[in-house]
Amino acid sequence: TNMVLELLSLTNPVFKSYTFWAGVLVIKMLAMSMLTAIQRFKTKTFANPEDLMSPKLKVKFDDPNVERVRRAHRNDLENILPFFVVGLLYTLTNPSAFLATNLFRAVGISRIVHTLVYAVVVVPQPARALSFFVALGATAYMALQVVLAGAF
Amino acid sequence: TNMVLELLSLTNPVFKSYTFWAGVLVIKMLAMSMLTAIQRFKTKTFANPEDLMSPKLKVKFDDPNVERVRRAHRNDLENILPFFVVGLLYTLTNPSAFLATNLFRAVGISRIVHTLVYAVVVVPQPARALSFFVALGATAYMALQVVLAGAF
């Protein structure tokens, strides 16, 4: 009956691992904004008139370097944000600590790799596809466990 | 005083229902990535040079079938992700189980319908608008209850 109390405590290795990786991935996502800003200034690509730092500049939306970072960032929104909720709910299903911590680690590391090969140094496929599917598979597995816990 | 402990336990029907629908909607969102990939391969529309599977292909950003799925996916980010946090916080306000489970069900079903009529089989309006507003209304109601619980 003290289950929930223990499950969301940092003394629970599963929750501790979730906390660590969720924090790391939030920092990684915030870094995408910085990466986008760097590319915008480098290529003088600004989306709003009030951002133009010189009257000679015009708004621009199609710089490939900016758009690449923005695609990587959007991919984070699509994959990391759902992981955040499902990882927390999975923790509350009281899973095996070994399995859970490795699933969180798999998501965390593969999403960092995904950013590196997509938006930092472009690595040929299937690097990005592999990192994408490792995180997707781990998240989908946890989501399935969460659905089963909620259904029965 | 054991309130929180009980509120986030799967023995609480409200939390159990939240867990179920949150898991279902995460799987639904992950499926959008698959749907996008299917449309990309079908229409040979790839956004990155390293994704092109033939030297004859060029990057392409404006295929209407790909863009439709991407718009549906973005709409999920805008509506389902806020629901995840507000549904959990609403659960922690200890709401009526009848009301709460039906609100979660309304969000879950209407967001699945939204995807179906937007990105799977295009159904004339107001099908999409209706499914959009059912989920939005339920989420806004929960958000209001959460704000009131936090304010007073």
Added chain:
Amino acid sequence: TNMVLELLSLTNPVFKSYTFWAGVLVIKMLAMSMLTAIQRFKTKTFANPEDLMSPKLKVKFDDPNVERVRRAHRNDLENILPFFVVGLLYTLTNPSAFLATNLFRAVGISRIVHTLVYAVVVVPQPARALSFFVALGATAYMALQVVLAGAF
């Protein structure tokens, strides 16, 4: 040992503050959809053939007023949604109530200001940059605390 129980209770001023601001920011985000819809109808800019209300209209993707609201909305997804998870985990690290409630307040107010100066009344820079960085800084600080709590 009753720590977690207390941490997620509305009797904890930190959780109460988190609940309030999370609810407010969800409502703010849902309002972005309404703002987009208003701009779409004002400028008759619709992205889907089934949304066109007259046979004379065509789908359109480049209206600057619609796109401005959509950029503000996307910026919310990139910044507010990560705050939601990190704010909750930060609450579970049992932080100083004074610091935590002011961090939540800083994020809440600065993100509302960000929307106002970006998408409601365009205010020259650095208004948007400042509001952006206040929220980013507060979120990054919390994320760092969360990572440290999870790591040691």
